[in-house]
Amino acid sequence: MSETLVTGASGTLGRALLPRLVDAGVAVRAASRSPPDEEVEVDAQEWPESTEGSAEWVELDLADGTGIESAVADVDTVVHAASAPTGDTEAVDVRGTERLLDVAASVGVEHVVYVSIVGIDEIPYAYYQHKLTAERAVESSDVPATILRATQFHAFVDEILGTVSRLPVWPLPTRFRVQPVDHREVADALVDCATGEPRGRVPPVGGPEVRTLGELATAYREARGLRRPIVRLPVPGSIASAFREGRATCPDRAVGTTTWEEWLASEYRDKSEPTAAPPAGAPS
DSSP: OOEEEEETTTSHHHHHHHHHHHHTTOEEEEEESSOOSSSOOOOTTTSOTTTTTOSEEEEOBTTTTBTHHHHHTTOSEEEEOOOOTTSOHIIIIIIIHHHHHHHHHHHTOOEEEEEEETTTTTSOOHHHHHHHHHHHHHHHSSSOEEEEEEOOBHHHHHHHHHHHTTSSSEEEOTTOEEOOBOHHHHHHHHHHHHTSOOOEEOOOBOOSOOEEHHHHHHHHHHHTTOOOOEEEOOOOSHHHHHHHTTTTOOGGGOOOOOOHHHHHHHHHTTOOOOOSSOOOOOOO
8 A cells, every 4th residue: 555645734634635545545644743642633524433543643844854754754655735824934835845855855755746826926925935936846856746736725714704803893905806715625636636646737726716805704704693894905015916816816727616605604504603783884
């Protein structure tokens, strides 16, 4: 049986990917900076009882290189899903990826699958630029590779709006255009990549609809039973302009099937939070 290392295994995508690889007949080595006994909580939907515990957990810190050699030893494939969007992105996404590739090449890894983001070559955001640099490192490595880009996860949009929802008024760049996708559908695509031959850059995975952030926030507010006003926040600069132009979307690759409203209904069923605030109009 082939063995596959998954970096970033305790993240949103990683937790969905592990059981799918196991179900596909892959021996999985799951890597995290803090391998869990209790760190990762997985529900029955993402980790069925039949596969629970089937992954071998190892410690891996890409930022300082700790554990890379032991994590990569004797694996055939590496699915590199680790990233640090809110941390030191250069240390993890660039230098960490380079370290991982060097070790993978030295021990004869046969396939690296790199998880990337739609629009990183068109949006001058520092994190995206680091992801693009990592992509180029993957492409120039001696290890055969597959690169899969995806649009933003529903769960990521939910996290952003969850932070804003604590405010009495929600200031948002409502005209940003995004194409949120269910992370489990991205995990399905990654299983196909990881269990096949290296294919270089493959078509991206996008959600079923391109939406404005204002539309997503309005649906989120309704799903949670909130009544707080959404106010358009004008954001200047090239990054904001690129998001307004839809550079983070791939409408020709709307292959995801779960809409934002469907994801919200599943996530917040029986979790609404009615308030006494008066109704607010839709964002401008």
